Structures are given as structure tokens and as C-alpha cells.
Amino acid sequence: MLTGNREYNEIYEKYKNLVLKIAYTYSGNNYDAAEDIAQDTFLKLYIGFDELKNGNIYAWLYTTTRNAAFNHYKKYRREIPSEDEVLEREIRIQESVEEEYAEKSLEVKRFELHERIFRGLMEKNPRWHEAIVLTYYMNIPQAKVAEMMGIRVEVLHSMLHRARKWIAKTYGAEYEEMKQPD
Structure with missing residues (x-):
């Protein structure tokens, strides 16, 4: 993600993987949801960056990401995935295992x-x-x-x-x- 704000870009590069990992963990190991949550978190950071840049960015990112992921998990954990979603997830896992092996x-x-x-x-x-x-x-x-x-x-x-x-x-x-x- 590149913006005209160099300071924001540095923060993004430094914490993008951490935010994705937090989102993945707290969303019930749902990678698609984790990507969406991470994107939303960084959008919120970008919008409120001027007010937040003098604060503890790490703590804000961690808390915001964790809360969004936990809310997502609570909302969707009772949902039963369709057969297509389960099959798609299994195929994605199989492909990643095959790619890693290759x-x-x-x-x-x-x-x-x-x-x-x-x-x-x-x-x-x-x-x-x-x-x-x-x-x-x-x-x-x-x-x-x-x-x-x-x-x-x-x-x-x-x-x-x-x-x-x-x-x-x-x-x-x-x-x-x-x-x-x-």
C-alpha cells in the first residue's frame, strides 16, 4: 500500500504481517476474513492517522484488529459453510501444500x-x-x-x-x- 504519507507507509510495511496474523488468529483461522479485517484496520488507521500518529500505534493496531476479528468470529461462527465453501477451502489448502512441496x-x-x-x-x-x-x-x-x-x-x-x-x-x-x- 503506497500513499503520499511516508510515515504511514512505513507503519504499514512494519505491521502489515502482524495485523494479518492477529486477524487470522482471532477470526477462527479464516484467511479471507483476516485479509478483510486487516484491510479495514489499515483504512481506519489511514483515516485517523493524524490523531493517532503520536500515540502507541502498535497497541492501537493490535486492539483494533483483535476486536474486529473477534466480532467477526462471534458473528459468523454459527454459520454453517456451504459445500462449495468447504470444497473451495479444501482445494486451496491442497494447492498450497502441493506448492510448498514442489x-x-x-x-x-x-x-x-x-x-x-x-x-x-x-x-x-x-x-x-x-x-x-x-x-x-x-x-x-x-x-x-x-x-x-x-x-x-x-x-x-x-x-x-x-x-x-x-x-x-x-x-x-x-x-x-x-x-x-x-
């Missing part, structure tokens, strides 16, 4: 590929490995890396270029395959 699986595959690349790079040329680690993993400036390795910067550039070229040739297809959607 994301974790891809993360593991990337980690394993990086491990293979670094092992292969070490076997191929330990100096390339050292140059890559110092330059890209440790983010040491190239002039300092060259000095540490006892070589000129131009030689380091050539070494890094050759190492990247070898990595692309050896592992490029595997990397591209990993980027393809299932």
Missing part, C-alpha cells in the same frame, strides 16, 4: 546441483574453484581476490570466464531442465 523439492534439487557443480569444479581445477568461491560466494572484490591468489586481475577474469564456461557446458542442460515447469 518448492521444497526444487530447493533440494538446486542445492544438490550446486553441490555437484562445486565438487566437479574442485576436481576439474582447484584454482577455478577457489576463484569462484572467493569472488561469487564470499563476495570479495576481484582485485582483492587476485591479490590473495597472487595473480593479476586480468588473469582472474580469464579464470572466472573459463570456470563459468565449463560450468555452463557441463551442467547447463541440467540447470535448464530444473527451470522448466512440470
Whole structure:
């Protein structure tokens, strides 16, 4: 949420996740309601910001969000959701679980590929490995890396270029395959 009021924007960025979490908790773990409650809370804050900005914003946000969420929960807890709502909620949960699993699986595959690349790079040329680690993993400036390795910067550039070229040739297809959607 961006407004012309920088101070309000900073407060929004700082507390948006907290307000959503409070709303979610007190609304009976209803994410849709929590989003609405959080939006209403920040709208109220925006409208009354001039009067509230010198007070305890955190306490005001917490209390306002909690009360709105609790009122929502009391109002709707006796409502029996329709079959469509239950099915939609189950589908949303299933999709989020599947997405999370796919994301974790891809993360593991990337980690394993990086491990293979670094092992292969070490076997191929330990100096390339050292140059890559110092330059890209440790983010040491190239002039300092060259000095540490006892070589000129131009030689380091050539070494890094050759190492990247070898990595692309050896592992490029595997990397591209990993980027393809299932």
C-alpha cells in the first residue's frame, strides 16, 4: 500500500504481517476474513492517522484488529459453510501444500546441483574453484581476490570466464531442465 504519507507507509510495511496474523488468529483461522479485517484496520488507521500518529500505534493496531476479528468470529461462527465453501477451502489448502512441496523439492534439487557443480569444479581445477568461491560466494572484490591468489586481475577474469564456461557446458542442460515447469 503506497500513499503520499511516508510515515504511514512505513507503519504499514512494519505491521502489515502482524495485523494479518492477529486477524487470522482471532477470526477462527479464516484467511479471507483476516485479509478483510486487516484491510479495514489499515483504512481506519489511514483515516485517523493524524490523531493517532503520536500515540502507541502498535497497541492501537493490535486492539483494533483483535476486536474486529473477534466480532467477526462471534458473528459468523454459527454459520454453517456451504459445500462449495468447504470444497473451495479444501482445494486451496491442497494447492498450497502441493506448492510448498514442489518448492521444497526444487530447493533440494538446486542445492544438490550446486553441490555437484562445486565438487566437479574442485576436481576439474582447484584454482577455478577457489576463484569462484572467493569472488561469487564470499563476495570479495576481484582485485582483492587476485591479490590473495597472487595473480593479476586480468588473469582472474580469464579464470572466472573459463570456470563459468565449463560450468555452463557441463551442467547447463541440467540447470535448464530444473527451470522448466512440470
